[in-house]
Amino acid sequence: MSATTEHTLTCRMQAEPAALERLCQVVRVRGFRIRQMSADSADGQLTIGLTVSGERPIGMLQSQLEKLHTVAQVSTETTLALARA
Amino acid sequence: MNGAQHILEAFQRHQIDTVFGYPGGCIMPLYDALVDAEGVEHVLCRHEQGCALAADGYARASGRLGVCIATSGPGATNLITGVANAHRDSIPMLVITGQVPSALIGTDAFQETDVLGMALGIVKHSYLVTEADELPAILEEAISLAQQGRPGPVWIDIPKDVLLTDIAAMACPSAAPDIAQAAQSTLTTTAPPCPDLSDALALLHNARQPLLYSGGGVGLAGAEAAFRAFADTSGLPGVVTLKGIGNHGKHSPHQLGMLGMHGSRAANLAVDACDLLLVIGARLDDRATGKLADFAPNARIIHLDADQAEFHKLRRAEVALRGDLNTMLQALTQALSNRPLAIADWQAQCRTWATTKGFPAADNEATVAPIHGPEFVRQLSRITPDDAIIACDVGQHQMWVAQHYQFDHPRHHLSSGGLGTMGFGLPAAIGAQFARPDQVVINVSGDGSFMMNAQELATIRRYRLPLKLIILDNQCLGMVRQQQELFYGNRESQIDLDDNPDFLTMARAFDIPSLHIERSDQIRRGIETILAYQGPMLLHVAIARDDNVWPIVKPGAGNREMLDEHQRNRKETPTTKTSKETAA
Numbered sequence: 226m227s228a229t230t231e232h233t234l235t236c237r238m239q240a241e242p243a244a245l246e247r248l249c250q251v252v253r254v255r256g257f258r259i260r261q262m263s264a265d266s267a268d269g270q271l272t273i274g275l276t277v278s279g280e281r282p283i284g285m286l287q288s289q290l291e292k293l294h295t296v297a298q299v300s301t302e303t304t305l306a307l308a309r310a
Numbered sequence: 311m312n313g314a315q316h317i318l319e320a321f322q323r324h325q326i327d328t329v330f331g332y333p334g335g336c337i338m339p340l341y342d343a344l345v346d347a348e349g350v351e352h353v354l355c356r357h358e359q360g361c362a363l364a365a366d367g368y369a370r371a372s373g374r375l376g377v378c379i380a381t382s383g384p385g386a387t388n389l390i391t392g393v394a395n396a397h398r399d400s401i402p403m404l405v406i407t408g409q410v411p412s413a414l415i416g417t418d419a420f421q422e423t424d425v426l427g428m429a430l431g432i433v434k435h436s437y438l439v440t441e442a443d444e445l446p447a448i449l450e451e452a453i454s455l456a457q458q459g460r461p462g463p464v465w466i467d468i469p470k471d472v473l474l475t476d477i478a479a480m481a482c483p484s485a486a487p488d489i490a491q492a493a494q495s496t497l498t499t500t501a502p503p504c505p506d507l508s509d510a511l512a513l514l515h516n517a518r519q520p521l522l523y524s525g526g527g528v529g530l531a532g533a534e535a536a537f538r539a540f541a542d543t544s545g546l547p548g549v550v551t552l553k554g555i556g557n558h559g560k561h562s563p564h565q566l567g568m569l570g571m572h573g574s575r576a577a578n579l580a581v582d583a584c585d586l587l588l589v590i591g592a593r594l595d596d597r598a599t600g601k602l603a604d605f606a607p608n609a610r611i612i613h614l615d616a617d618q619a620e621f622h623k624l625r626r627a628e629v630a631l632r633g634d635l636n637t638m639l640q641a642l643t644q645a646l647s648n649r650p651l652a653i654a655d656w657q658a659q660c661r662t663w664a665t666t667k668g669f670p671a672a673d674n675e676a677t678v679a680p681i682h683g684p685e686f687v688r689q690l691s692r693i694t695p696d697d698a699i700i701a702c703d704v705g706q707h708q709m710w711v712a713q714h715y716q717f718d719h720p721r722h723h724l725s726s727g728g729l730g731t732m733g734f735g736l737p738a739a740i741g742a743q744f745a746r747p748d749q750v751v752i753n754v755s756g757d758g759s760f761m762m763n764a765q766e767l768a769t770i771r772r773y774r775l776p777l778k779l780i781i782l783d784n785q786c787l788g789m790v791r792q793q794q795e796l797f798y799g800n801r802e803s804q805i806d807l808d809d810n811p812d813f814l815t816m817a818r819a820f821d822i823p824s825l826h827i828e829r830s831d832q833i834r835r836g837i838e839t840i841l842a843y844q845g846p847m848l849l850h851v852a853i854a855r856d857d858n859v860w861p862i863v864k865p866g867a868g869n870r871e872m873l874d875e876h877q878r879n880r881k882e883t884p885t886t887k888t889s890k891e892t893a894a
Contacts, residue, residue, distance in 0.1 A: 243426050243427065243438070246427060246430055247430055250431055254431060282622070284622065285619075285622070288621075291618070292619050294435040
């Protein structure tokens with residue numbers, strides 16, 4: 226069993242109608258759970274703060290989020306190892 | 311010009327001359343505009359799933375954008391399987407659906423479904439057009455996006471009122487050159503700069519047993535010529551994925567065939583033994599790798615792909631290079647032609663495996679009955695022209711085609727790889743015939759899969775397509791039966807199809823002549839007859855019920871654990887509970 230890790234990400238994306246759904250679906254499908262989420266909208270852009278947990282490498286989620294056409298940037302802020310799942 | 315007319319104008323401007331669709335309530339403005347449109351042939355399929363899969367087959371065979379159109383609600387939901395199929399196999403597709411009028415969205419209106427939400431996981435991107443003036447820019451972007459980089463389906467959901475709204479001249483591409491130029495530039499842009507290949511070359515030169523592992527990305531990038539030049543210059547032995555079949559061409563001395571669950575022993579042994587794997591345009595799918603911990607256990611990995619997200623997803627690569635495969639392969643070829651690899655012993659070993667550990671052939675034409683699937687496919691491969699396009703469905707027949715048909719080009723092999731969609735073959739073959747009207751197009755199907763989209767026989771009839779239809783009929787769901795036999799204690803469950811319709815009568819109902827064969831001495835004549843017929847024809851082939859696809863690797867096991875026929879452990883009489891008995 227792999228260790229669960231918590232990660233904080235910031236994502237900048239276009240504020241289109243399905244923006245948050247797209248983001249959340251990718252997080253879920255790629256094996257992570259959202260622990261905390263915030264979103265600010267300005268000038269047609271969304272800035273989304275995400276705290277997610279999962280056992281898979283965060284780089285895999287980051288590259289999948291970056292594939293979304295309306296995502297401009299994803300950055301990983303912090304990583305925190307949690308107790309074994 | 312209203313929204314619907316603008317869509318058709320955009321089709322003409324982008325040389326989109328063939329689309330597959332089915333009309334209905336909310337998409338009717340587009341069908342009304344179609345009456346006056348020139349230069350766009352609309353192919354009316356008989357089910358929206360058929361439309362999407364035909365568009366998929368069109369794109370696979372031609373390399374062009376496949377387009378499908380449907381109405382809201384059930385029209386859109388019926389597209390889902392076909393769009394998911396295109397998504398999993400990275401097929402360029404534009405999907406257009408009508409939606410209920412803007413004011414009714416969210417009111418549970420007649421034939422309203424949340425298409426945007428429903429399709430999120432199966433598209434490269436999607437749009438709901440909320441303002442009519444946004445439609446031109448969205449169309450341009452969608453057409454470009456579906457084809458650039460790693461291709462995929464892009465879905466535009468358009469409310470009926472948007473289709474009917476006059477679009478301001480300012481919004482049209484002719485008056486908005488930035489949008490049009492931006493979209494066009496993504497299609498015609500020169501290849502991106504080639505990444506630094508020195509690390510990859512160092513690994514190649516240091517390896518003693520390097521192996522080439524290629525997938526569908528080679529054909530999608532139109533990099534077949536560059537790939538073959540590289541394979542020839544490097545002399546690397548090569549294995550292919552299901553989607554990579556045809557990459558090497560049928561006469562290459564370097565290839566070991568398909569790897570994986572139903573791969574050749576030669577391919578799986580080479581992967582097991584290699585010390586370097588050069589992965590080109592492939593995503594290390596689980597059907598190809600088997601148990602990851604046992605996959606290529608001694609190998610370092612070089613991974614070349616168009617999609618950054620595929621790197622390190624399942625197996626860490628020592629060198630991962632994103633870019634245009636043509637550019638990278640040409641550069642590697644140039645480098646290796648100056649300094650060849652010294653791998654003669656390894657090449658000899660792989661040639662021995664290729665000769666002695668290929669796919670098992672029950673290639674005995676003297677056998678009278680029953681017909682064995684592999685034997686039929688081998689004869690089909692020998693008789694058909696080199697440029698014939700073979701579509702198949704999903705199941706045992708699909709694997710026999712992958713194993714035993716010698717393909718000269720990846721676009722000649724239309725097979726549902728990622729999604730594994732039964733019912734893919736018939737509509738995909740229809741799409742391929744529209745894309746390649748002068749080539750022989752054959753659909754090889756099983757009796758289970760054929761019934762999944764049999765309504766498209768009406769499309770063949772309507773357009774008088776000269777398709778050749780082959781049903782390998784074993785009166786059961788053979789692949790499920792095989793796995794029940796091998797891995798579920800031979801307990802057969804819901805696989806019996808011995809109450810199939812009379813396929814010959816069925817074909818006749820659509821004015822398609824047919825021929826039935828059941829002995830192997832009839833195979834050649836059967837194939838030659840349907841090929842010679844000037845029009846669509848069905849060849850119904852009765853095959854043995856209990857034939858299996860060999861080798862097979864148990865799902866979840868490592869690829870070195872290949873089972874062959876001599877390891878078959880059948881009980882005398884299978885424990886069978888048929889669907890008919892259940893119903894009774």
